[in-house]
Amino acid sequence: MKVSDLNKFDEFSLLSDDKDTEITGVFCCDLLSIAMGKAPSGSAWVTVMANVNTLAVASLTDVACIILAEGTTFDSTLIDKAKEEGIAVYKTDLPIFDAALLVKNSL
């Protein structure tokens, strides 16, 4: 499944720009220090941690996209930064597990 295929789900709303990168797995973690070391490149990273460092970690680990769960979101400054850096960011009201499962079951 490609990142842009997430647009088909009512549960996910796109905050930045989507892309055609293939999602190769799903990764869940809120501690950025752990995500930094462990997030596989190409994965959809599901987290509730929504700050500027989330973007930095996503960019450095080359995850396919960020999915902000539990209704967390980015402000307009962070959305602009995500667009600038070419990072696809989605948000959802689903809990982390359910969001991750939805993506995983569609891979």
Added chain:
Amino acid sequence: MAELMELNYTVSNEDFTRAGEASSDVKKKLKQLGVSPDAIRKVAIALYEGEINMIIHAYGGKIKVTISEDAITLILADKGPGIADIEKAMQAGYSTAPDKVRSLGFGAGMGLPNMKKNSDQMDIKTELGVGTTVTMVINI
């Protein structure tokens, strides 16, 4: 071993919004040079953790990145408080980071262990009240 490029950065104190600027820039340059994605990821992680450490603990500092044909050397030097117990600091899960930092998703005590894991050689020189210099070498 011929030196191909040297990059220098300054990390400012307590500025979490700019954390990762040096690592992003180095990552871009290594991509342009055609370095393998594996090595780039290691450098990016090791350097970002170092940047975060300098912001949390050491009032900022200086980073020097040297790229040669077979290795990338990262030297992170600060004039911070120094590390009282390196052995403890190297243990995964041990952290002296304040709550403010934890609320941002850091402070899990993974910084130095992640740096070590992602580098082929790591050396820490530290003196209390004087500062710390971490040197990491990643083979390419």
